[in-house]
Amino acid sequence: MSRRTPLMLSIATGDARPINRQIVDGVRRLIATGELPVGAVLPSVRGLAQQLSINPNTVAKAYGELAAEGWVESRAGLGLFVLPPRQLLSDAERARRLDDAVGRFTADVIGLGYSGPEVLDRVAAELADCLPRQVA
Template sequence: MSRRTPLMLNIATGDTRPINRQIVDGVRRLIANGELPVGAALPSVRGLAQQLSINPNTVAKAYGELALEGWVESRAGLGLFVLQPRQLLSDAERERRLGEAVDRFTGDVIGLGYSGAEVLDRVAGELAAALPRKVA
């Protein structure tokens, strides 16, 4: 049986996103940046719920969404495991979602008083840290 390590997720009570959405976003980020490699075992529903001090139903809902989106798969009697990333959305849907995310982000930061260059530098840095590292 493979050993499961705790997920390094931060759940913020002041976040406008529901807790299950924070879990989904956090696991996606860990997979995208390679911290959770293909084949890695996720903690059990009960284990992650205890780690985060939240209701197991919330974790189950997040895990279900990750499975539906193709980020993880359930193996009977073994648990959840990270899948090889694949494109599940059409190009038009990807473009629509990117547009929505950019609109939300712009609306959130426009009043903070940063210059466009400062915002772009910060976003570029975060993306560089979050995207998978290319190996030549």
């Protein structure tokens, strides 16, 4: 049986996002960066809830959303496993979602007083951190 991979997640109480959304976003990021490799077993609902000191129903909701989106797969009696990346959205839907995200981001940062190049440099650095890590 595979060992469960501990999740290095933290919940920010001041974050505007609900806790289950923070979990979903955190797990997505760990998978996208390669910190959670394909085949890794996620902690149980109860285990992660205990680790984060939150309600197990919140974790179950987040795990359900990750499974519905194709990031993980539940195997009866074995746990929740990270799946290989796959494209579930059409090119048009991907473009629409990117446009929406960029629009929200722009609306959030426009009043902060940074120049365009400063914002682009910060975004580029953040994206570089999110690229899958190469394992030697």
